[in-house]
Structures are given as structure tokens and as C-alpha cells.
Amino acid sequence: MATRIRPLAAGDRARVEAMTRATGLFRAAEIPVALEVFDAAVGVGRAADPDYESAGAEVDGSLAGWICWGPTPGTEGTFHLYWIVVDPAWQNRGVGGQLLEEMERRMAGRARLIAVETAGRPDYAPTRGFYAGRGYRIAAEVSDYYAPDDDLVMFVKRL
Numbered sequence: 001m002a003t004r005i006r007p008l009a010a011g012d013r014a015r016v017e018a019m020t021r022a023t024g025l026f027r028a029a030e031i032p033v034a035l036e037v038f039d040a041a042v043g044v045g046r047a048a049d050p051d052y053e054s055a056g057a058e059v060d061g062s063l064a065g066w067i068c069w070g071p072t073p074g075t076e077g078t079f080h081l082y083w084i085v086v087d088p089a090w091q092n093r094g095v096g097g098q099l100l101e102e103m104e105r106r107m108a109g110r111a112r113l114i115a116v117e118t119a120g121r122p123d124y125a126p127t128r129g130f131y132a133g134r135g136y137r138i139a140a141e142v143s144d145y146y147a148p149d150d151d152l153v154m155f156v157k158r159l
């Protein structure tokens with residue numbers, strides 16, 4: 001399996017939307033939010049916003065994952081990981097880990113703290129395990145944040 005990290009382009013939008021939906025994790029209202037972040041990072045229909053950075057992972061020539069991050073406004077050296085998705089067909093093969101490494105490599109020297117907000121629902125257990133296995137620690141939890149019985153879990157990693 002040959003994985004290549006590469007920049008995202010406007011032509012990736014449909015694949016990004018399809019794989020984000022295919023995870024089955026996000027509620028319908030979250031898909032336009034993911035695409036908004038993609039559009040800002042890539043510059044779809046506008047100039048690219050320098051506060052949103054992104055990368056894609058290609059496996060055997062097709063896009064298998066994407067990631068978007070940026071400096072958290074109003075902070076000194078805190079960055080947010082806004083979105084990471086690996087196509088379900090390619091999960092558990094190290095693609096997400098490579099995307100996370102790419103993000104951390106590109107933040108090096110600028111970021112002090114990385115924050116990522118995820119969910120406490122049972123179906124997010126593999127996602128929480130993914131972060132926990134890569135040096136991210138739970139810093140805050142807010143019950144019923146996204147919806148009743150759908151908690152916010154914030155992970156942070158200090159660089």
C-alpha cells in the first residue's frame with residue numbers, strides 16, 4: 001500500500017464530501033461545516049484563508065483521507081485540529097496517523113498546544129483511541145454539549 005501526502009485541491013471536494021459522509025459518524029448538519037472548512041483551506045469560490053491549513057492522503061493514486069487545522073484565533077501558539085477523516089475503506093492502515101504526523105510536522109516551531117474537539121459517544125471510541133494513542137490527553141469534557149447524551153471531549157497535546 002503506497003500512501004502519499006499531498007496538497008488538497010478544489011477538484012477533491014466531491015471525494016472529501018463522500019468520504020466524510022461515508023464515516024457515518026457525523027450528523028447531517030456537520031457535513032456543510034466540514035466542507036466550509038475545506039473550502040476555506042483550499043480556496044474554493046474565494047481566496048484560500050491562511051488560517052486554515054490542510055493536507056490529503058492518497059493511497060494507490062486515489063484520495064483516502066484529509067485533514068484541516070489552523071491557529072486558534074486569539075491565542076498564542078494554540079492550534080486546532082478542525083477535521084480529520086479517513087475513508088472507511090482505508091481506516092486502520094496508518095493513513096490517519098500519517099495525516100496527523102504531517103499536521104504536527106507543519107506546525108512545528110509555531111504551535112505550543114494542539115486542541116481537538118471530539119465526541120464522547122460510544123461510536124467515537126475508536127476516534128478517541130486514535131488520539132489517545134498519539135500523545136493526546138483529555139483536557140475537558142462537557143456533558144450533553146452536542147446534543148442530549150452527546151458529550152464534547154477535548155483532547156490536547158503539548159508540543
Ligand SMILES: CC(C)(COP(=O)(O)OP(=O)(O)OC[C@H]1O[C@@H](n2cnc3c(N)ncnc32)[C@H](O)[C@@H]1OP(=O)(O)O)[C@@H](O)C(=O)NCCC(=O)NCCS
Nearest residue numbers: 023084085086091092093094095096097118127129130133
Ligand atoms: C480517526 C481516524 C481519522 C483515524 O484514521 P485511521 O487511518 O483509521 O488511523 P490509523 O490507521 O493511523 O490508526 C488507527 C489504528 O490503526 C492502527 N494502525 C496504524 N498503522 C497500521 C498499519 N500499518 N496496519 C494496521 N494497523 C495500523 C493503529 O495502531 C491504530 O490503532 P490504535 O489507535 O488503536 O492504536 C479515522 O478512523 C476516521 O476517519 N474516523 C471517522 C471520522 C472521525 O472520527 N474523525 C475525527 C473527528 S474528531
